[in-house]
Amino acid sequence: MRRNLTEQFLHQTQITGHISGRDVSKRVATAALIVCVCMYAGFLEQALIAGACIIVLEILAYPLNKRAGQFDKPLGMKTAVAVFLVNWGSMLPFLSFSIILSQSDSLPMVLAGYLWAFGIFVHVTNTFGLLPFYNWTQMTPAFATVFLMLWILSQNPAFAATQTHWLVAVGLMVVYIVNTFTTMVRQKDTHDALTRARKEANTRLAELEHLSRNDSLTDLMNRRAFDEFLNRQMTDSKFKRGVTVFLIDLDGFKPINDSYSHKAGDAVLRAIAERLRDLARSCGGKAARLGGDEFAVARNDIGNIDDALAFGNRIAQIVGRPIPFEQKTLTVGASVGIAQQGRDITTPADLLSGADQAMYLAKDEPDNNAVIFDKDAFPVRATLEDRNILLAAMQKGEIMPYYQPKVCIETGRIMGFEALSRWQHPQRGLLFPGNFIPMINELALQGEFMIHTATRVLDDIDALVRDGLDPGQVSINLPEVTLATLSGRQELFDLIGRYPHLRHHLTFEITEDIFIARSAEIIQKSIAAFRRAGVRISLDDFGTGFASFQHLRELEFDELKLDTAFVSDLGVDPSATVLINGFLTIGDGLGVQVIAEGVERRKQLDLLRDMGCKYIQGHYFGAAMPFSETQLRLTVGNAMHTIEAAKRRGVA
DSSP states (O other): OOHHHHHHHHHHHHHHHHHHTTTTTHHHHHHHHHHHHHHHHTTTHHHHHHHHHHHHHHHHHHHHHHHHOOOTTTOHHHHHHHHHHHHHHHHHHHHHHHHHTTOOHHHHHHHHHHHHHHHHHHHHHHHHHHHHOOOOOOHHHHHHHHHHHHHHHHHHHHGGGOHHHHHHHHHHHHHHHHHHHHHHHHHHHHHHHHHHHHHHHHHHHHHHHHHHHBOTTOOSHHHHHHHHHHHHHHHHHOOOOEEEEEEEESSSSHHHHHHHHHHHHHHHHHHHHHHHHHHHTTTOEEEEEEEHHHHHEEOOOOOOOHHHHHHHHHHHHHHHEEEEHHHHHEOOOEEEEEEEEESOOSHHHHHHHHHEEEEHHHOOOTTOOOEEOOTTOOOOOOOOOHEEEEHHHHTTOOOOEEEEEETTTTTTEEEEEEEEEEEEEEETTEEOGGGGHHHHHHTOOHHHHHHHHHHHHHHHHHHHHHOOOOOEEEEEEEHHHHOOOOHHHHHHHHHHHHHHGGGEEEEEEEEEEESSSTHHHHHHHHHHHHHHHEEEEEEEETTTSSHHHHHHHHSSSSSSEOOEEEEEEEETHHHEEEEHHHHHHHHHTOOOOOEEEEOOOOOHHHHHHHHTTEESSTTTSSOOBOOOHHHHHHHHHHHHHHHHHHHHHHOO
């Protein structure tokens, strides 16, 4: 308790020293003014004595106040006591002016004395209200001064009054003092409440700032904070070796979420985050979680490629260590991509882009080795100009659907088409999807490309129907982004809503990759919604992806397409025959159509027919054709079947 009071006294003394040292000129000026007033009222000698006392005390107080006001230096108790005494003592000559004027026979001069005293009250309460040691020790003689003035007045014949009148004045003075006391106490309480509120607000702001810059699950830096950190590090000239970024993507993380729940997935993320945090700290680096199962580590002390690769491989080893979870042991791998600051990599975006490209290449490394980005060795990334060219090509109709027929083996009739995009490039000629689809994906134009393709296909189907032709089932390949986002799904719904009479001609093809997509649940809901709207769903490249029997039970679809790889091995690899037989049995059991893709030879056709396959697609019956040829083929096919039907009726 004593120590606490001592610390408070020293603290308040430092503040008082600062205030008193600051207000010297104001005090001297007001003292000169009141000295003149007292001299005018006829109290020359008393006024000069009081003024002289003020000057002496100010001279003594000035160095003490200056010393006390130095907050960066500790204040000794002796100095603090000297400051206290000199500040308390300087109040007395100021109060003496009120006593001097109360001796006057002139009512205005007496009122001036009272105004001076109340001015001192206001000054003390406003200046030292939050400094109790100084506030109360100075207010006490001020209150006593007023009572002394009342006594002096009561003895002056010029202001004769009854005793009751003087008691009223004293009583009101007591009320004033009590009110002043209460106000000062409440002022302190108000200040304390405001201080607490300010601290709470600052704490909340600090928490919000922390949340805005840190990942809530792992407490690592988030993408925003990591970008800012990289920018500071890359522009700081003292880091001559530049910044090296290690981008880490977890392999095998989604199956843990699916098999053991999101709780297990969160436990894995926290464990990996802790390992990366400790590893980064050990070498003066920083770790961050950029989102999902993607992490990053930045260092500024790596000067060569070998050291960077060694550290990247160390990250992969540390991430791959087993993680205990509820009597289980969970394991994930890591693909690590590395990028180093250099002549061609000058911004955080460049670093992360390079590391991202290297990370995807690392996924193909058989031993999970880290890969470092090399601009000369890596493919050229698409640019904003490429984006504008692609959008312009779609607007001009240079990118258009070609149609490959799907044929019924027994009748030879076309039962539908698959829409496959082609780009009639003005300089490079006809381009196949492999020449531009990767660029569309890289530039995140899947949504625009999907709507463009679907619009063209629906327009073509509409034209065929108006000509009295039956296009059958026309399938369009849907990208994951269309199914995984509400906006993408709604945009496609709005489009097919403009062609309600064509929905039964439309099939959306999806690949088995959706089963490992991060938005698999949303995708499945999107698929169910399209089926309810009357659109058929086809599972493309079946047998080569990630579908399991459980997935086949969960997903609603109408068609299975056997991958070309199985068909190409027919008659060559006995296992291909066994697998296709199994797929046909699955399709029959699920009540869905099965279409074999990639049929190019008569032998493949015969083998598929013998196994009970009813529908095929491939170059044996024709490659993808432009719309005009598709229209002609349907017209000729209809005419041929009409002639054959007439012949059969004639024979009958």
